[in-house]
Amino acid sequence: MRTLLSGPWPWYVAGPLIGLIVPLLLVVGGKLFGISSNLRHLCAAVPLPDAAKPAFLRYNWRRNGAWNLVFALGIVVGGWLASATLGVPDVGAHISEATRADLGALGITSLSGYAPADLFSWSSLSSPVGLVIVVVGGFLVGFGARWAGGCTSGHAISGLASLQVPSLVAVIGFFAGGLLVTHVLYPVLLPRLLGGGS
């Protein structure tokens, strides 16, 4: 059982269960599944005087955001629970051979674990590649999600499921940006940053 659970959960189990979060939140409290709003609530919760914040962050985050922050805290705890009981999956060994070959050619040496250690470690954070991946990447996720009014959960799942055309446009944008980084930026950037770094 444990071996069964600790392997990668197949898409036809994980996907439908993720989809059920949408009606669950709607029935419990009429809430729309969307996670990136928490980034706004967390900013609004930063204990600074109102004058130091843009108007966008001056609202009653406790009243309106509490449910979603509790939901996000649950996600953190779920991540912990999964890794503590089942162990973190060795995704690098599960992905397709073609992806492994492509990533190897880009200079990524750690093709095991959950995320490549070349890119995600505290020591990589002080290197140019770590800064681009974690800091610039994180910044663009936060900026873009609010500009687009949602992220993968709010647009790709909630939005597409309720047949919202604006959400379809946003999802096309998600892919446009992702394909650009993967097929244009990474081939130029990663070999240089990784090759020169170590």
Add this chain to the structure above:
Amino acid sequence: MSGAVEVLDYECVDTEQVPAPLRDAALEGASTGPAMLAYFAAGVLLGVLFVQSEVASWFRIQEMFRFQSWHMYGIIGSAVVVAALSLWVIRRWNVRTLHGEPIELTPKEWGTGRVRGARYWLGGSVFGLGWALIGACPGPMFALVGSGLGVMAAGLLAAMAGTWTYGLVQRFLPH
């Protein structure tokens, strides 16, 4: 322009998908301990799913953007189908919230920009750049912090900085 900012002011904040006059009642009615426990439990389930289905892995996101596996498409696709069917059931049988309000989804606004949907094209693309770089969208970022990839906390802080910066420059951007 001021119209655009008004629209954005209620995003993330008025999330109750019930008829507008009932929003306050729905918010109060579903801010109780048991409701919070349900949100927390839903989050725990989702966090486990994000880690065990590997959607929170940078490797899987690369595999997706290289079209080298069905895995991510299967997950997102089946999640959308199940969510859509659930919404159909909710509409068909007029399912209400546990507190009793009818469920009514607020349509996404097209926005006020000269180019229709500018915020979705542009904001979506910016999000996509970040998604491929850090290899995680906001939900998986939270799950990864919990699963022990501590450096993702720096990614979350950077994402907060991005959100904050958006708040500063919002009125200069097309929406």
